Amino acid sequence: xxxxxxxxxxxxxxxxxxxxxxxxxxxxxxxxxxxxxxxxxxxxxxxxxxxxxxxxxxxxxxxxxxxxxxxxxxxxxxxxxxxxxxxxxxxxxxxxxxxxxxxxxxxxxxxxxxxxxxxxxxxxxxxxxxxxxxxxxxxxxxxxxxxxxxxxxxxxxxxxxxxxxxxxxxxxxxxxxxxxxxxxxxxxxxxxxxxxxxxxxxxxxxx
Amino acid sequence: xxxxxxxxxxxxxxxxxxxxxxxxxxxxxxxxxxxxxxxxxxxxxxxxxxxxxxxxxxxxxxxxxxxxxxxxxxxxxxxxxxxxxxxxxxxxxxxxxxxxxxxxxxxxxxxxxxxxxxxxxxxxxxxxxxxxxxxxxxxxxxxxxxxxxxxxxxxxxxxxxxxxxxxxxxxxxxxxxxxxxxxxxxxxxxxxxxxxxxxxxxxxxxx
Numbered sequence: 489x490x491x492x493x494x495x496x497x498x499x500x501x502x503x504x505x506x507x508x509x510x511x512x513x514x515x516x517x518x519x520x521x522x523x524x525x526x527x528x529x530x531x532x533x534x535x536x537x538x539x540x541x542x543x544x545x546x547x548x549x550x551x552x553x554x555x556x557x558x559x560x561x562x563x564x565x566x567x568x569x570x571x572x573x574x575x576x577x578x579x580x581x582x583x584x585x586x587x588x589x590x591x592x593x594x595x596x597x598x599x600x601x602x603x604x605x606x607x608x609x610x611x612x613x614x615x616x617x618x619x620x621x622x623x624x625x626x627x628x629x630x631x632x633x634x635x636x637x638x639x640x641x642x643x644x645x646x647x648x649x650x651x652x653x654x655x656x657x658x659x660x661x662x663x664x665x666x667x668x669x670x671x672x673x674x675x676x677x678x679x680x681x682x683x684x685x686x687x688x689x690x691x692x693x694x695x
Numbered sequence: 696x697x698x699x700x701x702x703x704x705x706x707x708x709x710x711x712x713x714x715x716x717x718x719x720x721x722x723x724x725x726x727x728x729x730x731x732x733x734x735x736x737x738x739x740x741x742x743x744x745x746x747x748x749x750x751x752x753x754x755x756x757x758x759x760x761x762x763x764x765x766x767x768x769x770x771x772x773x774x775x776x777x778x779x780x781x782x783x784x785x786x787x788x789x790x791x792x793x794x795x796x797x798x799x800x801x802x803x804x805x806x807x808x809x810x811x812x813x814x815x816x817x818x819x820x821x822x823x824x825x826x827x828x829x830x831x832x833x834x835x836x837x838x839x840x841x842x843x844x845x846x847x848x849x850x851x852x853x854x855x856x857x858x859x860x861x862x863x864x865x866x867x868x869x870x871x872x873x874x875x876x877x878x879x880x881x882x883x884x885x886x887x888x889x890x891x892x893x894x895x896x897x898x899x900x901x902x
Contacts, residue, residue: 490702497701498726498763502733509734510843513727517847519705520720526709527716556705632861636717636854640724643850646893647843653900654839686853693860 489564507567514608514647515563521615521641522556524633525549525622532627541625548622555615559644562608569604572597598655602668605651610671612645613678620681623688635689642682649676696771714774721815721854722770728822728848729763731840732756732829739834748832755829762822766851769815776811779804805862809875812858817878819852820885827888830895842896849889856883 489497489508501508529549532538538545576593580586619638626634652672659665696704696715708715736756739745745752783800787793826845833841859879866872 491700493698493700494704494723495697495767498730498767501727501730502737502760502763504734504737509837510731510840513731513840513843513847516701516727517724517850520708520723523705523708524717524720527711530709530711553709556709560702560705630716632857633717633720635857636720639850639854640720643724643846647846650839650842650893650897650900653897657901686857690857690860693857694864 490560508563509566510647511566511569511605511608511651512563514605514612514644514651515559515566516644517640517647518559518608518612518615518644519556519563521612521619521637521639521644522552522559524637524640525552525615525618526556528622528626528630528633528637531630532622532625535627538625538627544625545622548618551618552615555611555618558611559608559615562604562611565604566608569601570597572600595660598659599661599664599668602652602655602659605648605655606668606671606675608648609645609652609675612641612648613675615641616645616678616682616685619685623685628692631689631692635686638682638685642679645675645679645682697767715770716773717854718773718776718812718815718858719770721812721819721851721858722766722773723851724847724854725766725815725819725822725851726763726770728819728826728844728846728851729759729766731844731847732759732822732825733763735829735833735837735840735844738837739829739832742834745832745834751832752829755825758825759822762818762825765818766815766822769811769818772811773815776808777804779807802867805866806868806871806875809859809862809866812855812862813875813878813882815855816852816859816882819848819855820882822848823852823885823889823892826892830892835899838896838899842893845889845892849886852882852886852889 501513526549529545532545533542573594576597579590579593581590616638619634623634649672656665656668708720733756736752739752740749780801783804786797786800788797823845826841830841856879859875863872863875
């Protein structure tokens, strides 16, 4: 994905190919959010006027770069996330043992398939928190970009959550279901902060 | 932008270059939304099971393709949107006449600069409405992608709205301000529909 042109990637997304799809789109939206956090940091760092925020901005930049790389990687991983489930469905189901082995393989595949969108949700939540951390120290000329970063990461978070849910409903192991749902729920808490960041920025623009 | 690789474009977005920035990011998020609508249509069209929705899906596909091209074009236009304002600020301000001409040029530039994000907001609203139109007829295997499309377009819409607002606050002509604000407000109505689409899809996934 990373070496594809924007035009080609969008055409692949639009096509009837199984991947990229909504999972990769969520990863891309998270990457856009992280990139905008980096941009705001880069346009704030080194300016004497914002010297008091220099340390926060430098740390945020390092974290945003890491999160962008992770988001792109997860967008690429998404294509393979479901391949284990697809392979498991193709296993033989002639005998009772084969049926049991197939069901177990499908179930294990579903848990694995839920991990990628869950990771996208976690990365997106981190990007939202990072947007919140730079909000007060940002160069005011790019304040709106902090809000766009939070908005893009929020879209990634809620999109990834849907993709986790799709797998969750088919997982029969209650303990696994509980673990995934609880981790997702924790990530989803960041939605409220994303809304708050957008409102704070809108208020300052109109002030 | 369209011939840039994903990796390079994200790096440009993250850098301290003046463009691409939040405006281009909003255009990209809109393009991702439109591409996902196309994907859902492409995975529904031609399947006998969904024959009754064939006509709606074919029309939606054509519209989604048009909206994706428009969104990419607007993301590219965004870099130039503010150049008129920047040029106007550099005009001479020695005499009273020069001052008046400069102020008039800045004001005209601000109105022009608001048009690009306003167009992104309108395109995003159209993508949300299109997601709503395909919701019931979509191949259920890609139902979540309809919600991801709406979510991505909603992020584009609210991001573009902030970029319109930034220009609006500096525009002195009340009639122009009124016209832009009212057009933006109309586009923003689609946010409610985007939320409703996401909730409807989440409900069906868990059903």
